[in-house]
Amino acid sequence: TAGLGGMALKLVEGDKSSKNWWQKLDLVRRLVSEPVDDQSSRLEALICSAIYLKWIYTGQISCSEDGGHYRPNKHAEISRQIFREIEKMYYRKGISPEDVLVIRKIHPCLPSFKSEFTATVPLTRIRDIAHRNDIPHELKQEIKHTIQNKLHRSAGPEDLVATEAMLTRITKNPGEYNDAFVEQFKIFYSELKDFFNAGSLFEQLESIKESLNDSGLEALSSFVKTKQSLDQADAANIQVVMKTLQSLSSLRSVLMKGLEG
Structure with missing residues (x-):
């Protein structure tokens, strides 16, 4: 901590x-919620938070258990507050x-706080998978202890x-494991990616469709179309770029209104 001060020191000491x-x-959450007297202190808090979250997200700062027991809804609720x-x-x-730039760097490093993750018992599919009768006992026990119990006790990146390592393993030799089991595990992996905010842009947009009303679906569809056009267009086509930005702003506005409640 030598040479550190301000928000950086608070973060290091808190960690x-x-x-x-x-x-x-x-x-x-505490760092970004703390009242500050000037803009530079606020920016410092945001920068320190963004770097810290990124290092956690990429595994450069590791997480370990402390003997407590908190389901993933705890993480989702804190994410909502941040x-x-x-x-x-x-x-x-x-x-x-x-x-604004730093705030946008923070968003992707926060876990999702969609309703299925703030539920009292979230991510229950892995529990059902661990109790299947169509997979070897040893594999069931491994899934139960290394993924299910760990996730529901002290979730972390x-x-x-x-989970990704397990998916790679069970799909390495097609036919080695029951197809229904493999399919359920793939679905769980997608759900977990959603929780950790690790899905692609279109995967994340697809996952929120059910929560949107007609105007939201229209804004989402408009953005997807313009984004696909942008991906296929010449990067110098400023009209396509502007149209995509406009549709993105419209979609963001709709989503923010939905969060006000």
Whole structure:
């Protein structure tokens, strides 16, 4: 900690007592919620939070268990609180372009707080998978102890890595395991990617369709079409770029209105 001060020092000191993922997320929540006297302090808090979350997300800062037991809905709720705090900043009068840029770097590193993840018992599919009768007992036990129990006790980015490794293993030799089991595990992996905000743009957009009303679906469809046109167009086509940005702004506006409730 030599040479550190301000928000960076608070983050480093706070991390010493924040072993698991939800504690680290809560540390960020406290940092971005703390009242500041000037714009530079707010920007410093955002920058430190963005870097910290990115290092956790990429595994450069590891998470470990502390003996507690908190389901993933704990993480989702903290993520919602962080999101609300930084959105307040985003719409504050006089916000700087630097603040906006850093806020947008924070969003992808937060877990999802969709209703299925804030439910009392989220991500239950893995429990059903671990109790199937069409897979070897040893595999059932491994899934139960290394993924199911760990995820529901102290979720962290490492669980996505473990799940991806398991998926690679059970799909390596087609036909080795029951097709229905493999399909359910693939679905669970997609759900977990959604929770960890690790899906592609279109995967994430697809996952929110059911929660949108007619105007939301229209805005979503418009953005998807313009984004696909942009992907296929010449990068120098400014008209396509502007149309995509406009449709994105419209979609964002619809989504933000949905969060107000």
